[in-house]
Amino acid sequence: MERKLVCISCPLGCRLSVNWEDEGNITVEGNRCAKGESYAREEILAPKRVVTATVAVAASAAPTTAVAGRAGAGRTATQVRTVAPNPRRLPVKTNAPLLKEHISELLNTLYRMEVKPPLRCGDVLLKDIAGTGVDLVAARSLKGR
Amino acid sequence: MREKRTDAVVIGGGSAGLAAASRIAAAGYSVTVLERENELGGILNQCIHNGFGLQRFKEDLSGPEYAERFIDSVGKQDNVEVLLETTALEVSPGAVHTVYGYSRQGGVSRIDARAIVLAMGCRERNRGNIGIPGTRPSGVFTAGLAQRLINIDGYIPGRRAVILGSGDIGLIMARRCTWVGMEVLAVIEIQSYPSGLTRNIVQCLNDFGIPLYLSHTVSAIHGKDRVSGVTVTPLEEDRSMGAKSFDLDCDTILLSVGLIPDNELSRKFGVRLNPETGGAFVDAGLMSSIPGVFACGNVLHVHDLVDYVSEESERCASFVIQYLKGEYHRQHHPVTAGANVKYVIPNKYLPDTTNRFYLRSLIVKNKAELVVTLDGEPMKRKKLSHVQPSEMVSFSLDAVSPRTSEPGEKRLEVSIV
Numbered sequence: 001m002e003r004k005l006v007c008i009s010c011p012l013g014c015r016l017s018v019n020w021e022d023e024g025n026i027t028v029e030g031n032r033c034a035k036g037e038s039y040a041r042e043e044i045l046a047p048k049r050v051v052t053a054t055v056a057v058a059a060s061a062a063p064t065t066a067v068a069g070r071a072g073a074g075r076t077a078t079q080v081r082t083v084a085p086n087p088r089r090l091p092v093k094t095n096a097p098l099l100k101e102h103i104s105e106l107l108n109t110l111y112r113m114e115v116k117p118p119l120r121c122g123d124v125l126l127k128d129i130a131g132t133g134v135d136l137v138a139a140r141s142l143k144g145r
Numbered sequence: 146m147r148e149k150r151t152d153a154v155v156i157g158g159g160s161a162g163l164a165a166a167s168r169i170a171a172a173g174y175s176v177t178v179l180e181r182e183n184e185l186g187g188i189l190n191q192c193i194h195n196g197f198g199l200q201r202f203k204e205d206l207s208g209p210e211y212a213e214r215f216i217d218s219v220g221k222q223d224n225v226e227v228l229l230e231t232t233a234l235e236v237s238p239g240a241v242h243t244v245y246g247y248s249r250q251g252g253v254s255r256i257d258a259r260a261i262v263l264a265m266g267c268r269e270r271n272r273g274n275i276g277i278p279g280t281r282p283s284g285v286f287t288a289g290l291a292q293r294l295i296n297i298d299g300y301i302p303g304r305r306a307v308i309l310g311s312g313d314i315g316l317i318m319a320r321r322c323t324w325v326g327m328e329v330l331a332v333i334e335i336q337s338y339p340s341g342l343t344r345n346i347v348q349c350l351n352d353f354g355i356p357l358y359l360s361h362t363v364s365a366i367h368g369k370d371r372v373s374g375v376t377v378t379p380l381e382e383d384r385s386m387g388a389k390s391f392d393l394d395c396d397t398i399l400l401s402v403g404l405i406p407d408n409e410l411s412r413k414f415g416v417r418l419n420p421e422t423g424g425a426f427v428d429a430g431l432m433s434s435i436p437g438v439f440a441c442g443n444v445l446h447v448h449d450l451v452d453y454v455s456e457e458s459e460r461c462a463s464f465v466i467q468y469l470k471g472e473y474h475r476q477h478h479p480v481t482a483g484a485n486v487k488y489v490i491p492n493k494y495l496p497d498t499t500n501r502f503y504l505r506s507l508i509v510k511n512k513a514e515l516v517v518t519l520d521g522e523p524m525k526r527k528k529l530s531h532v533q534p535s536e537m538v539s540f541s542l543d544a545v546s547p548r549t550s551e552p553g554e555k556r557l558e559v560s561i562v
Contacts, residue, residue: 006347053324
């Protein structure tokens with residue numbers, strides 16, 4: 001069998017031509033590096049994608065700012081107000097490509113997920129997604145308040 | 146008014162400004178960075194997808210991860226001052242330049258500096274720029290604005306979207322919208338070829354079965370308060386085929402119809418701009434028509450890859466350092482775009498050193514060739530496996546003649562055949 005693919009490993013976008021008779025015997029042409037060959041092999045056998053998304057930053061992590069009452073107005077009490085977290089979303093990603101069949105379940109999990117700062121870029125938020133060995137990690141650091 | 150004196154002011158704290166500031170500071174000069182947002186990182190903060198840093202770090206990073214490396218490197222240097230939520234309002238050029246910045250908290254500050262680096266990035270073309278007929282309902286967003294709403298602010302801008310323009314941001318947003326539960330009906334592209342990277346067609350459209358209509362355009366927007374649909378019209382030989390139009394029923398339109406270097410400020414203080422790029426005319430050291438005012442990144446010309454922005458900005462910084470040392474020489478010769486080339490940056494070269502150039506093709510072609518001539522004499526040929534306007538081409542050229550060469554301008558011309 002033959003398939004034409006475009007390698008998505010990097011922005012060069014090599015145009016690949018993949019030929020195979022059985023799963024153990026796949027030949028790849030048109031790739032400019034080794035990544036192209038492994039991409040083509042995977043794309044035929046078990047396609048995977050890196051998932052990038054965001055999760056909510058927990059409201060409890062919002063800073064509490066003490067606002068002093070105006071002295072002139074005779075008020076001395078300190079008001080406490082909560083401010084929305086900034087940013088409101090934390091970018092996250094899988095630390096390796098994930099089998100396509102697990103992506104939609106992962107996205108559903110992320111939709112309900114909340115994280116609390118402080119976080120370091122690379123911190124693991126979900127371990128071993130669907131038994132694939134792939135983790136979900138924070139894609140930036142967030143300072144604690 | 147706060148007053149301050151520094152060696153260099155960098156306007157913009159995104160990928161270009163961070164790379165330039167870090168490099169200038171590392172050479173021992175004091176740098177002030179003006180950033181209008183409340184965080185450094187610029188557009189990278191909302192570009193949560195991966196694919197950044199493959200060239201520079203040999204790693205597949207997301208935008209925020211890429212930004213964090215540069216933010217950390219700037220943060221480690223004592224001689225960089227970052228002014229957040231501060232907008233550069235005005236520059237008065239002179240032997241020492243003055244930059245006026247404004248922030249809600251600190252009011253107006255006046256910063257005097259010998260060198261300025263313009264690193265304001267670019268902005269998106271919008272509905273007004275391309276003049277789409279129809280009503281004016283809510284629900285029409287630029288793709289980058291929708292990206293910010295979803296990825297930073299946590300809002301979903303609509304339910305059923307049509308994306309006009311196949312630029313990379315539009316393609317990335319097709320996937321992002323799908324992944325947050327929206328339905329993307331189609332991507333419409335007026336040209337006969339996609340304007341984004343091929344890998345993004347594959348992983349953002351083909352993966353989800355989103356149709357891409359090439360040689361089509363949106364000829365009308367419908368809806369009273371909110372968008373209720375669009376009319377899509379095919380083009381044949383540049384003529385719109387009204388009879389073959391069809392309607393798509395959507396509540397949201399995302400526009401990914403090009404980026405414009407954000408040079409409102411530069412224009413105001415007299416920097417000469419190149420109509421082909423929308424950025425400044427620059428010499429081989431990326432210095433603009435005003436001595437001591439440099440430009441790098443998307444404010445100079447729109448790049449496809451942030452890796453190129455970082456590289457260009459660090460190179461720019463090395464020339465700023467030369468300038469601050471008083472070693473900058475303006476003995477530059479002209480570079481022009483020849484056949485099938487939209488533009489070449491920089492617009493000048495130095496004959497006695499290696500020069501690095503970026504250019505954009507005007508044509509789509511497999512097995513093309515880059516041809517460089519010096520006063521009509523062939524200088525260099527380079528094979529290019531594939532060219533298209535959306536994929537930037539770069540090359541280096543070794544010194545073309547020694548310093549002792551005869552006087553007089555020698556014109557370098559770059560073509561694609």
